Amino acid sequence: MRRSLLPVTIALLLLFSLWVRLDYVSGLEVTPVSDMADYDQRAMLLAEKGTFATGDRHGATYRAPGYVMFLAGLYELFGHKYRMIYGVQSLLSVATLFAIYLIGRRLFDVKVALLALFLGVLYVPFIGYAGVLLTESLFLALFCYALYAFLCGAADGKIRWFLLAGALFGLAALTRSIAVSLPLLCIVWLMLQQKTIKLPRPLWGQLLSMLLLMAVVIAPWTIRSSLEQKQFVLVDTTSGLNLLIGNNDYANGYFNENIYSVAAYKTAMAGNKRDAEVDAIMKAGAKTWIVEHPARFADLTWMRLKMHLSAKKDWLSNTYEWNRIALFSENFQIRYQWMLMALGLVGMALAVWRDQRALLPVFCAGYFLCAISVFFVQTRYQLPAMPFVMLLAAYVLREMGKSPRKAVTIFAVVFCLTLWLEELAVQYNVM
Template identity: 30%
Template structure:
């Protein structure tokens, strides 16, 4: 091993490194929040208004009507923070800081679960701590940070304790909470369980089926009460939210670009569904059905056009990493040059993470092809899920947020391998035979 690699391993192996990573991660986020407070806008403003009403005991409503347009989980969590901290951004920012600390801890845990050594795990932790986009997200009241933390906790329980029924129940409960924050998470556990049968030789379909039953029953225990509430409040079976139709239509219509485009207040809205925009809350269930029907009809009539949009959606999902800076753009319109420099730095950092992660996944694929276990491949489960979701709906930059901590784990492992490459090749078993709770 080269002198630099040996020195790096000694320094990263010190006891003070992990606490320092948490100090660094929280310190950077606090510094940005204090130095550049952001004015709530768009989704964040909507969440805060709903949360303030919930904190006052008004329930989950909009414009005087019960709503389920967006999942209730994050507004409910915001409401609790407002109730505890008062009507300010202190509570929402505290939630984001707690989520950041949790994600950092889970990045370290994920790295160890999938076979990274301590150097790789701590490098991954460092990459997450200094990730510019996720630092900036701390100042906005959006669901990305908290929902990602909950999803990662469920992931760690399911993967790391996959043979313990009580852990599977806990994972299912957490996946249920994540679903009430991001409705698409309802589908993620099934895909993850399938991936687990691929990466481990001793994890059979029977094991996956048993785990699936336990996890999904626990998820149902969390989600079904909200479904019952929706039935009583809206008069229809709405498992989580009523925005699925609108989201599907964004990516399946004659004017679709593959991403978001402004059309809500245009004549197209009325033409497609025949419901005035002003009635969208009161008639949200009907609106959801009509948009779903319009989108499905267009897909059936133009399957080639819809499929052709897929690569564009995927490119829009992964090409850039700048959505975190929208709030800063609006709050500091005169800071264009500074924000441009930060955006460039973030984009370079982001592309480096993706390149390292792709290399790690490629090596893990090679290991699995040669008949060895390759749990590092599980770090691709969330990126793959985000990609498939974008293909079906739309590709928007912020939708890759929950995939990035997993990509960072793979990048940390790959970076550690590259550091050692000078004189001593890494043990290929670093990417195989990893994971707590494994018997092999």
């Protein structure tokens, strides 16, 4: 592509993506339910009364505060209007697509970046979640730009990039606590890039500044929550329940109501305990079960990973009318999902074998997919991995374009992996 056409192509893809999102959310008439209703109620409470305290058993520390504050701020500015929220989330979703392009250009080249952007434009869940009151749109934008800022700092050595990365990593962690440890993976990747653990002293200073600023961003909430709960709370108090749901005598990979019969759950919920106490009891119960049943835990985790890789449909697609999305076709999206995952798996293998720069998306995608496989399966939990799966898929497509022989070999492997994922999808029927 001519260099002069590149900005026009990118702009057209992003404008088209924004139009598709706004066209979808403008006609959306769905009352928030489940987790969406909880976020909505917490945000209204914060906007109207200035408090995170819910007065319910699941109090202020149960959820990370980032998305609640995001919603509350928009409610204060524009009123309690869901479509306004969806419009802002549409902008964030399109901004995430551009971040995928920017990361691809930094890590690989313009060809990979543009391919990854195009793959993201066609991915319907990115569009659909712009119209849902859940953390995904905000979290993806924060984390992807944090990663891009880190890459810029690693490339030119300017501390302002590392400080920006630290602030965005902190905000991402306050939105979803799963992001807390990801900057450490970035540092490991940087060591691999420079082929030494003895990084230059100025660079260590910049990396420590990034981590320190991230800690400063998180600290006010940690202090507030720890004082309220009378024990240490880093971000939220949901991990114990999620871990116990996935690891008990009745665990089958999904959420199931047998969790209410588990002894650790009953103990945690008995009496008037603080959220942090409940979380600690459930976490301890899950860890005890894992230690006592290591083989079963390994089997469950492997099964859940396969379920996340092969998930063919999100239950929100019917509730939130994804059939109205201009790019929606259920059969296409199912096979598109499997193709992306298959290409991503090939990309992981190629990166480990021959390209250390490509290890960063491997680390990110692998971290998200492996971390969620320790808990229980919901299709939306795989979404943070998808920008990096797309980068790896684009990387593989570029490699296929280098020679017909390579293209045939990779195509055969991808085809076989796609068939495997289809078999898994039939076996597990993940929704």
